[in-house]
Every structure is written in structure tokens, then in C-alpha cells.
Amino acid sequence: MESSKEQAEKPLISKGIDGFFRDIYYIFRFISRFFKEVLRPPVEVKEFIRQCYLVGYKSLALITMTGFITGLVFTKQSRPSLAEFGATSWLPSLIAIAVIRALAPLVTALICAGKVGSSIGAELASMRVTEQIDAMEVSAINPFKYLVVTRIMATTVCIPVLVGYTGLVGLMGSFIDVHMNEQTTLTTFFQEAFKNITFLDFITTGVKAVVFGFTIGVVSCYQGYHATQGTQGVGKAANISVVISMFLIFIEEIIIVQISNSIR
Amino acid sequence: MKSFTPEINMNEKVIDIRDLYKSFGSNHVLRGIAIDVHKGENVVVLGRSGTGKSVLIKIIAGLLTPDSGYVNVLGREVDKLDTQGLRELRLKIGFCFQHGALYDSMTVGENLAFPLKRNTPHIKNEQVKRMVNVVLEAVGLAQTINQMPSELSGGQRKRIGIARTLILRPDVMLYDEPTAGLDPITCTEINNLINEVQRRFNTSSIIITHDLACAKAVGDKIVVMKEGQFVKQGNFNEVFSTEDDLIKEFYDYNFIQ
Structure with a gap:
């Protein structure tokens, strides 16, 4: 045998x-x-809301700062090139395409992979090595449903919301620069910005955001839930959650962009 | 020794294990374990670290699956139960982890209320509060209800861990190294608590330990484990009136001669 x-x-x-x-x-x-x-059933509403608060609300400050600076810097960097051709009036449109199609989902996902992914990975791994997950199981509580499902749901729901918010904040950063240089009003800026944005752009960004959110949730929960090797495993789970999430986000970005371009 | 005579019903087996084998890769941890635990009985499993003591109680609680053997707890074969059956059985088993395994993000009160609320969805908040207070008083830590686990001492964490299992009124208690890492006074308090749980809640228990003082204080039956097998069993005096080197070594090490 x-x-x-x-x-x-x-x-x-x-x-x-x-x-x-x-x-x-x-x-x-x-x-x-x-x-x-x-x-x-049962639906873990309370824990889901708590996770949404941690994933969404607690990331707002970092997302606001990063989104705003991304929009502002991207506008500043693009201005000289467009100015050479006397095309600075295209700035709102250019920035909107860049922010909505690529920067907002990618920047948000990468920040969340670092902040949220590592936090979920470390938290679950720590619960695993200190036997808290086993304690739930022996108390006839389903730890997968309580810990994993709620966290994956929270990242899948909150990251798309954060992506929308990052896009808005990024455009506001861009508007500040455009307004200071061309005295463009907010209404004109947004009218120009959304001129070349299509419905497909919103759909693609939405799909990306959901896929990225789901990926971060799954990867970090998987790494944390199956952590081993005591306290060393906690650090390893947090680290691997971030690295694999970021890697997958880039792969998914390429695939989704290819698909959307073939539809366009 | 115990200050009371436990009501052990020798006709009613609550745990019945036969020919239990468990390996992790090439490491054969349990090699043909057999044990009976009767209603109201405290059985202490003694052995050095790494002999498979914790694996045994994890199999009883359904956290690990045996390679082969018969494991019957409260009339049900553990490895043959489906998810719902295992859930129902676990409601009757209290598992006290070595380090308490309290949920870090919850207060003591929430730690205790959590399994109760989850397993009795329609229970009223007042009833939960009352039951939490009852078990906290039973372990002598009513004042810690609003404290976080990180604010508790090692002994307090273990007592809260015991309280958390008691709130579901289990028939069987499984203690994993209840006195490990504690000072002698706290060890005595934990031993008294284990006996108090047995007396007050009429539980049957398996206590995993390598602490002879604990074994002597709480065990109605002592089982000594060596390399995945039981080598000796009986009451404390029967087990330790032997010339077996391992058992003598254990006895001498614990300085309780």
C-alpha cells in the first residue's frame, strides 16, 4: 500500500x-x-457591506490623489506635443480617450492590487495560520462563504465604482490644467472630452473593471485562504497576491483591448 | 486529583475510534489508533510533540480526513457525513485551539455571539447577550466582554476560546494543548475550568497535552501516544506505575514525583 x-x-x-x-x-x-x-443562501450582507467599506471607501483617498495627478500630469506632458501643431484644443478629447479607455481602469486596478490585494491576502493568511478559519469550520460556520465570497464580491462590485470615480477625478485634474492655460469652462471641457468617447468605450472599461476586480479578489483570497508556513506564509501570501494580480491585470488588459478593437 | 466524581456512563460511547491511519506523504502520523470515550468522561492523550495528537482530534472534528479506519462520534461516522451532516455534528463538538483562535477583528462579546447568531438565525439580541454573559461568567471573564483579543493574556484567550465553544452547548469537548505556554497558576485555573465544564455541562472530552500536571488534574483516563500508536492507557496511577522508558521520561521531566 x-x-x-x-x-x-x-x-x-x-x-x-x-x-x-x-x-x-x-x-x-x-x-x-x-x-x-x-x-x-444565506447572503452575508453585513460582512459584504463591511468589505465594501474597506475595499471602496478606505481606498478613496489614495485613488483620488493618484487619479487627479495622473490626469493633471498626462495633460501637462501632452500639451507641448499638441502645441507644436496648434492642436491644444484636442487636449480634452485626447485625455478623455486615454483616461477612460486605459488609465482609469489600469491605475485603479494596480493600486487596488497593491492596497486591497495585499490586505486581503495577509488577513486571510493570518486567519489561516492562527487557526481562525478552522475555528469557524468547527463552529459549523462556512468560512468560504463568510470570508471568501464576501471579499470577492466586494472587489468585483467596488473596483468598477472606483474606476468610474478615478476617471472623473482624472478628467478634473486635466480640466484644472486646461482651464489654467486656455480658460476653458467646465461645460466646454466635458463637451469636448466626450466628443470621441463611444458607448463601446464605456462597455469595455466596465468589463475591464469587473474582470480586474474579480481577479484581485480571487487571487488574494486564494493565496490567503491556502497559506501555510506560519507567519512567513502571511508575508508570502500578501506578496504573491500583489505580484500575480498585477501580472494577470496586464494580461487581461491586452486580451480585452484586442477583443474591443476587433469589435470597433 | 479531581475534587469531584464525574458521572461517567460506561454504557454510552460518545467517541469510538478503530484502526485509524493517517499519513502526510511519507510521514505516517497515526498507525492504527483505537480509543473509546464514554459519556461524561475526560480522556487525556499524552505524547511528545509531533506524535499525531492534534491530528487525532482534527480527524474527530472532521477537519482532516483519515486514510483508513472507523471514526464514530455521537453515533455518526465522521468521514461518511455530507456537508450538512458534518455541520450538524460540529454543533455538538466544541474544539478549543491551542492559542484560542479568537477572531482578531471582533471583540470578546462578538467572538462569542458570532457562532450562536450564525447557527440560530432567528435568535433575539437580548437572548444572545444573556447567553454570552452566562458563558463569560462561567469562565470568570465577564469583565472582558468589550475587549479585543489582542488585549487579553494567553490564559484569558484560552478561557475565552473555551467560552466560545460552550455557547453552543456541545456534548463533546476537544482541547488542543490547553495549558501549553502558560504559567503554573494559570495552568491550574485552566485545569479547574476543564473540570468545571465537565461537571456543569456534563461533557465528554479529549484533552491533548504533554503536561502531566494537567493530565493528572483533569483525566479520568490517560492514553500515552508514541510514534502514532497508543502504548499505554488507564488511570493516572496505572499508566505511571510502569518501567517503560518513555513514560518514565515523561514523568521525570514533569517533576511531579
């Missing part, structure tokens, strides 16, 4: 490649469990 067990533990290809495919299988199993649990 022991020898058959040892045989079963021998890698099929190599330890690293086997481990990679095993991880992918476990992540898909984790995601499928999320979809099963999310539809099953």
Missing part, C-alpha cells in the same frame, strides 16, 4: 510543471466553488 502511494506521488512530467498545472486546477476549483457558494 505504501509503495503504491509513493508511486502515485511521483511527478508525471516534472515537479515544477506538475505543480503549475495542479495550481491552475486548484484555482479553477476555487472559482467554481465561489460561483456555487455565491448563489447559496
Whole structure:
């Protein structure tokens, strides 16, 4: 019996490649469990709202500052090039396309991957290594539903809202610069800004935001929920949550942009 | 020794384990464990670190699955239960973790109310408050209700951990190293509390420890574990009137001769 067990533990290809495919299988199993649990009552409204507060409201200050500076700096950097062709009147339109199509979702997602992803990864990992998750299980509480489903839902719902907010704040940053240089009014700025923005742009950005939010939630919850190696595992879970989330966000960005361009 | 005679019903087995095996890779942790725990009985499992004591109670609570063997708790075979069956069984099992495992983000009161509210959705807030106060008083820590776990001492955390399990009125208590890392006075308080829980709530318990003073104070039956197997069992005097090196070593180390 022991020898058959040892045989079963021998890698099929190599330890690293086997481990990679095993991880992918476990992540898909984790995601499928999320979809099963999310539809099953009871709904964890209180914990979901608490997580929305932590993911959304607690990120507002950082998002505001980053979004505003991104819009302002991008406008300042673009001005000299456009001024060469006497095309500074295109600035609102250019900035709006850049901010709404790319900068808002990407900047928000990267900031949330760092702030929210690491926090969720570390919190769940710490709960795992201090046996708090086991304590929930033995108290007949479903820790997956209470801890994981609420956090993934919160990131999936709140990050799109934050993306919209970042876009608005970024455009306000741009408006400040345009107003100081061309004395453009707010109404004119926004009329010009949205001239070249299509419905598809909003849809694409919305899809990106939802996908990024879901990715951050899944990756950080998975890393935290399956943490091992005591306190060292907590730091590792937080770190890997950020690195993998950021990597996946860029991959997803490329895929979604390719799809939207093929539709356009 | 105990200051009271527990009401042990030798005809009613609450835990019945036979031929239990569990391995982690090539590490064979449990090798054919067999144990009975009767209604109202405190069974102490003694052994050095890494002998599989905690694995045993994690299998009883359904946190780990055995490789093979028969595990029956309160008339149900644990590894054959579905999710709902396991949930129902766990309501009758209280598991006290080594470091308390209190929820960091909740106050003591919320820690206690949480499993109660989750498992009895229609319970009124006044009733929850009353039950929280009752169990907090039972462990002598009523004044900590609004404190965060980080503000408690190691002994207090363990007592709150015990209170959190008591709030669901379990029939079986599983204690994982209840006195580890505590000073002798706090150890005595925890031992008294374990006995008080047995007397007041008529629970059956498995106490995992390597502390002989604890074993002597709370155990109605002592089981000594070595390399994944039980090597000796009986009451304290029976177990320690032996020439077995491991048991003598244990006894000498604990200086309670």
C-alpha cells in the first residue's frame, strides 16, 4: 500500500510543471466553488457591506490623489506635443480617450492590487495560520462563504465604482490644467472630452473593471485562504497576491483591448 | 486529583475510534489508533510533540480526513457525513485551539455571539447577550466582554476560546494543548475550568497535552501516544506505575514525583 502511494506521488512530467498545472486546477476549483457558494443562501450582507467599506471607501483617498495627478500630469506632458501643431484644443478629447479607455481602469486596478490585494491576502493568511478559519469550520460556520465570497464580491462590485470615480477625478485634474492655460469652462471641457468617447468605450472599461476586480479578489483570497508556513506564509501570501494580480491585470488588459478593437 | 466524581456512563460511547491511519506523504502520523470515550468522561492523550495528537482530534472534528479506519462520534461516522451532516455534528463538538483562535477583528462579546447568531438565525439580541454573559461568567471573564483579543493574556484567550465553544452547548469537548505556554497558576485555573465544564455541562472530552500536571488534574483516563500508536492507557496511577522508558521520561521531566 505504501509503495503504491509513493508511486502515485511521483511527478508525471516534472515537479515544477506538475505543480503549475495542479495550481491552475486548484484555482479553477476555487472559482467554481465561489460561483456555487455565491448563489447559496444565506447572503452575508453585513460582512459584504463591511468589505465594501474597506475595499471602496478606505481606498478613496489614495485613488483620488493618484487619479487627479495622473490626469493633471498626462495633460501637462501632452500639451507641448499638441502645441507644436496648434492642436491644444484636442487636449480634452485626447485625455478623455486615454483616461477612460486605459488609465482609469489600469491605475485603479494596480493600486487596488497593491492596497486591497495585499490586505486581503495577509488577513486571510493570518486567519489561516492562527487557526481562525478552522475555528469557524468547527463552529459549523462556512468560512468560504463568510470570508471568501464576501471579499470577492466586494472587489468585483467596488473596483468598477472606483474606476468610474478615478476617471472623473482624472478628467478634473486635466480640466484644472486646461482651464489654467486656455480658460476653458467646465461645460466646454466635458463637451469636448466626450466628443470621441463611444458607448463601446464605456462597455469595455466596465468589463475591464469587473474582470480586474474579480481577479484581485480571487487571487488574494486564494493565496490567503491556502497559506501555510506560519507567519512567513502571511508575508508570502500578501506578496504573491500583489505580484500575480498585477501580472494577470496586464494580461487581461491586452486580451480585452484586442477583443474591443476587433469589435470597433 | 479531581475534587469531584464525574458521572461517567460506561454504557454510552460518545467517541469510538478503530484502526485509524493517517499519513502526510511519507510521514505516517497515526498507525492504527483505537480509543473509546464514554459519556461524561475526560480522556487525556499524552505524547511528545509531533506524535499525531492534534491530528487525532482534527480527524474527530472532521477537519482532516483519515486514510483508513472507523471514526464514530455521537453515533455518526465522521468521514461518511455530507456537508450538512458534518455541520450538524460540529454543533455538538466544541474544539478549543491551542492559542484560542479568537477572531482578531471582533471583540470578546462578538467572538462569542458570532457562532450562536450564525447557527440560530432567528435568535433575539437580548437572548444572545444573556447567553454570552452566562458563558463569560462561567469562565470568570465577564469583565472582558468589550475587549479585543489582542488585549487579553494567553490564559484569558484560552478561557475565552473555551467560552466560545460552550455557547453552543456541545456534548463533546476537544482541547488542543490547553495549558501549553502558560504559567503554573494559570495552568491550574485552566485545569479547574476543564473540570468545571465537565461537571456543569456534563461533557465528554479529549484533552491533548504533554503536561502531566494537567493530565493528572483533569483525566479520568490517560492514553500515552508514541510514534502514532497508543502504548499505554488507564488511570493516572496505572499508566505511571510502569518501567517503560518513555513514560518514565515523561514523568521525570514533569517533576511531579
